[in-house]
Amino acid sequence: MSSNFSVTPWEVKGKVDYDKLIVQFGTQKITPELKERIKKITGDLHVMLRRDVFFSHRDLDLVLKDYEEGKGFFLYTGRAPSLGMHIGHLVPFIFTKWLQEKFKVNLYIEITDDEKFMRNPELTLEQTRQFAYDNILDIIAVGFDPDRTFIFQDTEYIRNMYPLATKIAKKLTFSEVKATFGLENSSNIGIIFYPALQIAPTMFEKKRCLIPAGIDQDPYWRLQRDIAESLGYYKAAQIHSKFLPPLTGPEGKMSSSIPESAIYLTDDPKTVERKIMKYAFSGGQPTVELHRKYGGNPEIDVSFQWLYMFFEEDDNKIKKIEEDYRSGKMLTGELKQILIDKLNKFLEEHRAKREEAKELVNTFKYEGKLAKEMWNKIHE
Amino acid sequence: MSSNFSVTPWEVKGKVDYDKLIVQFGTQKITPELKERIKKITGDLHVMLRRDVFFSHRDLDLVLKDYEEGKGFFLYTGRAPSLGMHIGHLVPFIFTKWLQEKFKVNLYIEITDDEKFMRNPELTLEQTRQFAYDNILDIIAVGFDPDRTFIFQDTEYIRNMYPLATKIAKKLTFSEVKATFGLENSSNIGIIFYPALQIAPTMFEKKRCLIPAGIDQDPYWRLQRDIAESLGYYKAAQIHSKFLPPLTGPEGKMSSSIPESAIYLTDDPKTVERKIMKYAFSGGQPTVELHRKYGGNPEIDVSFQWLYMFFEEDDNKIKKIEEDYRSGKMLTGELKQILIDKLNKFLEEHRAKREEAKELVNTFKYEGKLAKEMWNKIHE
Numbered sequence: 001m002s003s004n005f006s007v008t009p010w011e012v013k014g015k016v017d018y019d020k021l022i023v024q025f026g027t028q029k030i031t032p033e034l035k036e037r038i039k040k041i042t043g044d045l046h047v048m049l050r051r052d053v054f055f056s057h058r059d060l061d062l063v064l065k066d067y068e069e070g071k072g073f074f075l076y077t078g079r080a081p082s083l084g085m086h087i088g089h090l091v092p093f094i095f096t097k098w099l100q101e102k103f104k105v106n107l108y109i110e111i112t113d114d115e116k117f118m119r120n121p122e123l124t125l126e127q128t129r130q131f132a133y134d135n136i137l138d139i140i141a142v143g144f145d146p147d148r149t150f151i152f153q154d155t156e157y158i159r160n161m162y163p164l165a166t167k168i169a170k171k172l173t174f175s176e177v178k179a180t181f182g183l184e185n186s187s188n189i190g191i192i193f194y195p196a197l198q199i200a201p202t203m204f205e206k207k208r209c210l211i212p213a214g215i216d217q218d219p220y221w222r223l224q225r226d227i228a229e230s231l232g233y234y235k236a237a238q239i240h241s242k243f244l245p246p247l248t249g250p251e252g253k254m255s256s257s258i259p260e261s262a263i264y265l266t267d268d269p270k271t272v273e274r275k276i277m278k279y280a281f282s283g284g285q286p287t288v289e290l291h292r293k294y295g296g297n298p299e300i301d302v303s304f305q306w307l308y309m310f311f312e313e314d315d316n317k318i319k320k321i322e323e324d325y326r327s328g329k330m331l332t333g334e335l336k337q338i339l340i341d342k343l344n345k346f347l348e349e350h351r352a353k354r355e356e357a358k359e360l361v362n363t364f365k366y367e368g369k370l371a372k373e374m375w376n377k378i379h380e
Numbered sequence: 381m382s383s384n385f386s387v388t389p390w391e392v393k394g395k396v397d398y399d400k401l402i403v404q405f406g407t408q409k410i411t412p413e414l415k416e417r418i419k420k421i422t423g424d425l426h427v428m429l430r431r432d433v434f435f436s437h438r439d440l441d442l443v444l445k446d447y448e449e450g451k452g453f454f455l456y457t458g459r460a461p462s463l464g465m466h467i468g469h470l471v472p473f474i475f476t477k478w479l480q481e482k483f484k485v486n487l488y489i490e491i492t493d494d495e496k497f498m499r500n501p502e503l504t505l506e507q508t509r510q511f512a513y514d515n516i517l518d519i520i521a522v523g524f525d526p527d528r529t530f531i532f533q534d535t536e537y538i539r540n541m542y543p544l545a546t547k548i549a550k551k552l553t554f555s556e557v558k559a560t561f562g563l564e565n566s567s568n569i570g571i572i573f574y575p576a577l578q579i580a581p582t583m584f585e586k587k588r589c590l591i592p593a594g595i596d597q598d599p600y601w602r603l604q605r606d607i608a609e610s611l612g613y614y615k616a617a618q619i620h621s622k623f624l625p626p627l628t629g630p631e632g633k634m635s636s637s638i639p640e641s642a643i644y645l646t647d648d649p650k651t652v653e654r655k656i657m658k659y660a661f662s663g664g665q666p667t668v669e670l671h672r673k674y675g676g677n678p679e680i681d682v683s684f685q686w687l688y689m690f691f692e693e694d695d696n697k698i699k700k701i702e703e704d705y706r707s708g709k710m711l712t713g714e715l716k717q718i719l720i721d722k723l724n725k726f727l728e729e730h731r732a733k734r735e736e737a738k739e740l741v742n743t744f745k746y747e748g749k750l751a752k753e754m755w756n757k758i759h760e
Contacts, residue, residue, distance in 0.1 A: 162494070166505060169570025170498045173567060174564075188549055190546050190573065193573030
């Protein structure tokens with residue numbers, strides 16, 4: 001590829017040109033017409049849809065058609081559990097929550113404690129399961145429907161998935177998964193098998209499955225789309241998001257291995273303030289004088305981007321912020337303060353909901369309406 | 381290898397030189413001293429041990445030491461379910477039954493319905509599970525202790541094994557299993573993962589595991605021996621059998637894909653008679669006259685070998701048969717008739733026990749003493 005950016009499921013490098021990426025990946029743009037069609041059903045559009053944070057798709061038009069015709073669809077997303085989630089990790093969950101609320105559909109959330117353990121030499125299974133418990137609290141805090149959501153860990157739900165997984169696995173060769181998942185002959189045999197367990201939930205119902213996720217995950221689902229119909233299921237549909245830029249600059253994506261690139265859900269108000277003030281990459285000018293004269297550049301300013309993509313839902317307010325910043329009326333420090341306040345308010349509420357989530361783990365994993373149904377089902 | 385035979389887990393070719401094989405594989409011969417040590421515990425020696433059908437081992441001396449010191453050990457064997465078992469398939473089970481009876485130890489029998497399905501393009505999972513039920517009846521008919529035996533199918537018991545299997549899988553690379561299991565880059569990812577599930581039962585208890593099996597299976601267990609101690613378990617010990625020769629001649633081993641090479645457990649008396657008379661490779665002379673003059677060669681005579689290795693347990697009787705056949709006093713037809721009678725008696729009894737086994741499936745799989753314990757255990 002001759003572009004100066006690259007996007008794979010395991011690395012995002014450079015300033016991503018999302019229009020080019022749609023062409024490279026062969027996905028579809030979410031057009032104004034498609035948004036109108038969604039709005040007809042949902043009444044309004046989520047901020048991440050209005051502002052093209054979710055910008056690309058595969059078969060979203062077919063999902064809507066199925067919905068309109070009464071066939072329905074279901075949602076699927078997941079997480080490789082880690083020591084603490086950051087703001088970027090919440091993007092697909094928050095948007096998925098909105099979809100579930102508006103379409104009243106089932107949602108399956110796979111927690112890949114097995115994958116995380118097998119992929120990381122330094123982690124024990126006990127650790128990734130502790131991460132799983134911890135991340136599940138953050139996920140529940142997003143506010144999913146307890147009757148329509150099933151959160152499951154691979155090491156626990158494997159019995160119910162394994163027969164289906166063997167059928168999927170039988171259709172995927174090492175050569176095929178090797179390239180897609182970035183594996184080597186020196187990769188361990190557990191991580192080689194894992195794609196079958198990632199694909200299995202797309203076949204939990206005989207309806208179309210819609211997966212909201214970062215566009216970097218798209219290659220994984222191409223394998224599913226290659227084999228789904230031969231097993232009597234639908235090709236998984238997807239709705240793709242852009243990457244919330246790392247604090248440190250407009251290139252790449254947030255990384256757990258670079259702590260200053262992200263705001264963690266556990267960061268306290270002081271830490272948030274310090275991180276944003278110190279690290280948030282600014283589109284402003286070097287001095288107040290120059291800034292007043294030439295204005296800031298919101299396109300590369302991470303604080304502005306975070307407000308635009310996530311934290312300032314009011315269209316009039318974000319427009320005003322953009323104009324004031326671009327004109328030089330608003331200084332970088334002021335812009336950052338807006339983000340700090342928004343972030344801390346969001347995190348405070350999130351942490352309260354996270355506390356309440358402790359009482360709900362059992363519901364989402366075992367005892368809720370959908371969860372109970374799922375534990376009684378063997379996927380064949 | 382310059383030998384004119386070859387033994388791998390997926391093919392046995394030529395007339396096997398078992399002494400050479402011990403050197404090639406790096407296993408130990410079962411010495412007269414070792415047999416004496418077993419006899420001290422068991423009181424007698426099983427015919428397959430007396431006559432060196434079980435002839436080679438790894439760490440059998442350590443197993444006996446553990447037993448003598450009161451630490452104990454456990455037995456593990458298994459089967460990839462197939463459409464109908466033949467006489468050769470019973471060899472390890474019959475010997476295992478004797479070991480269990482004499483040492484009063486737990487036995488785990490893994491039925492790899494997943495592996496069989498994933499390895500064979502033409503089979504469905506529903507078929508391999510039907511085979512599993514069918515083969516389990518034949519296995520139960522051998523007469524294992526229902527309190528000390530747990531028979532389990534991978535697709536059912538996976539939840540209990542999977543956490544342990546992920547730990548095993550993490551230690552095995554594709555390169556390592558590729559050579560051992562005869563895999564390719566075009567192999568499917570399910571069969572690549574399967575070795576982890578084959579190894580898991582060797583770690584069901586924190587005792588030494590003894591595996592009775594054909595010596596061709598030895599390479600599989602070398603992988604286990606490479607990683608077991610790093611996971612806190614013992615290297616699997618093994619006791620290896622020779623191959624009951626195919627009816628068609630003294631080379632190779634019985635094959636389900638060559639029906640005339642084997643006697644099936646479902647073959648009726650007429651079929652047995654016809655197959656032995658027609659196909660059983662003879663060490664006799666071309667005419668009665670020449671046979672009376674030069675005698676037969678029991679070493680290459682399949683009927684004699686089957687009697688020696690399996691069906692004639694009486695040492696005096698087998699000696700007499702050997703002498704009479706070698707001298708020319710006994711004709712090939714007479715020798716074959718002895719085998720036919722023995723075989724039909726064995727099969728008649730087996731089929732009666734197989735009928736009774738239908739009432740015992742639930743016990744061995746779910747409700748027996750050991751089975752119940754195992755279903756309450758998650759192997760970590």
